[in-house]
Amino acid sequence: MSQPVMVSGKLTTPGGSAMKKGRWTYLDNVRRNPGPFVSEEFTGSEEAVTASERVKVFGAGGLGCEILKNLALSGFQDIHVIDMDTIDVSNLNRQFLFRASDVGSSKAECAARFVEKRVKGCSITPHNCKIQDKDDDFYMQFNIIICGLDSIEARRWINSTLVNLVDPENEDSLKPLIDGGTEGFKGQARVIFPTMTSCIECQLDMHAPRAAVPLCTLASIPRQPEHCIEWAHIIAWENEKPFPALDNDDPEHITWLFQKALARAKEFNISGVTYSLTQGVVKNIIPAIASTNAIIAASCCNEAFKIATQTNPCLGFEENYMMYTGDAGVYTYTFKHEKKDDCPVCGNLARDLEVDPNLTLEEFIASLAERAEAQLKKPSIRAEKTLYMQSPPSLEEQTRPNLIKKIGELVGNGDEIGVTDPSLGAVNFKYRLKFSKEYRGNAIETASAS
Template identity: 50%
Template sequence: MYYCRMQDVGKAKADVAAARVMQRVKGVTVTPHFCKIEEKDISFFKDFQIIVLGLDSLEARSYINSVVCGFVEYEEDGSPDLSTIKPLVDGGTEGFKGHARVIIPGITPCFHCSLWLFPPQITFPLCTLAETPRSPAHCIEFAHLIQWGQDRTGETFDADNPEHMKWIYDQALKRGEQFNISGITYSLTQGVVKNIVPAIASTNAIIAATCVLETLKIATMCSTGMDIYMQYTGTEGIYLRTVPHDKDPNCIICSPGVPLEVDKSITLQKFIDTLFKDRRFKLKLSKPSVSYHGNNLYMQAPPVLEEMTRPNLQEPLVRLMGGEKSDVLNINDRRLSGVLRVRVTFRDDAETIDMDTVGTH
């Protein structure tokens, strides 16, 4: 989080920020990387002890979260191997609001455990825009989503074209006059159309300072960390609180074993089919490979391994798992940036049959 000076305009933020920090703090080395973090090899992240995020999207946060959770190795009893944990400190701001949180993968809830915190992007119902506009944003969205298509058919709207933006602004102004709505400005038009929330220096400073403090606590163990999630709102006065969150036992990113009950007679092939039917996993998988305690039960690639493990598909899973009643299988898939751990528990087929018999009496 950093504010640029005139001479910095047009340069990469990472490069400028790194140079400035090195100027201010003697003896520190900052290596800037100007690229998408998703482009970095996963091994790149292994070299860090603590990772502090200042990202601007859900996708990027989700990605790093799953990479770091994927590094955690679990003991037989499901407890995480502490030496494999890389703490994450995350901060974000939107106008006068901000948050900071600490994620200790395998111990505290991960980012994915509380994805519900992020509401879907606000959109206005079209009928409100068309019939009962009540705010400047309604007028702007009307011009942008409806009027443009009506009056400038065949032209693709380009938010980076100043003439297009000015047109939206003029139409929104007219509509505002019609419905007696004031407060429509050119910069608000840009903000609404491009979905931009202006950055507020004080919010950024507060959130950045919180992230630094939490990082210092983790690095030095001088104090216990914050209770999971800090919210800050500076719209009217200052509202600040921390909220503890719970781990989601079904979290496919950080659970030591997402629980899944299957019939005792299930084959490995049927088990893989079951994964695709389960709403928790299906969107995350394309070609899953399955392993058990380091043994490859089924590998999708390379072809040699696929051929070698293919006969297992018709084997009962319980036999492949050495007759255990319940244990964890590791699922790897190119859609996942880490390992998916599924705790399989076998249902006794006999029990199911008994239940059915009782039901028919």
């Protein structure tokens, strides 16, 4: 195919007519002409290959706004976006698809409307709901999934959902997952091919849980505004129960916590408690920087474009994880994160877990929440029989007596247990229990006697 050349400000092909220079000219050059790294599946079509791809975007916040804009300007024309949040005044400094008149409205709907207005021919379907509200058939309709989420739990949920969708006899069931995340001046982008490459659960130890504040500090002498907020969140809420259940996205609930925290702060002469900080602490919101969002979103959309057009190798099989830091200069590094055989989502092996058999089941469950590779909140446990279930209430009541029993009374050394958590979808942690050596003999005798 002849290469177009620039003549008098117009693109012309030898022996052909002049082509009008427009928005998609340079993008079409990439899609039309094979480069040195194109895959064997590259067709060199003049049509907008990306237009036939249906893309799902999770999140319409700081990162999601950038992703939606980039996808539309990269030729993707059938995009869906899901976000349950509404627009707050504090969002306007970096979530550029929103205006002051949008405050209180759905993020997904406003973002879709803005991009459709600016990029003609692009269709964006908004979904103002939780990602868990959609079933498997909904996710099966997409070719590429992109996450711009600020929640580890949400990432783990969609990750396990996509892994479970994979059918070895149906190649269309494999949905590439592109995940972006930012934290201040740092960020990451990664591409996951479910069941084939390392998944989010394989990489969970890179997301350490937030350090807990000692309860004695919260209850006795707080020193920081965050301590006052955590006191309102953990102690005051539990004591007063102003609402049946805490909803972190309900302004009325956050306002109640803010007022309690502010009163606590005044009592100890602590300044700095604000509504915004209260919301950030309760929801574990990390301050966002617009330039970091832009860089990570560009990387995510670049990977989506490469997957859709085959114009270049994407992250995924060799190097699959790109990290960026901008606090001490601009630095990026790409490496391969290995797939784990004992991953609870995409692996097949159980993880060895050393445990003191004299621990009660309740103490053991509490210890699981502190494990970086698990990060569970309300775990349920099964062995050959159900040991404890958090829900439904009838089953919780039935298994509650086991909480005071010792682990050594319920299972044996070397037994496997399955651990699930309702917030993580189909994730099933498999552990092979190894009793601590100093207790192993006594525990075996106890188990034999029972």
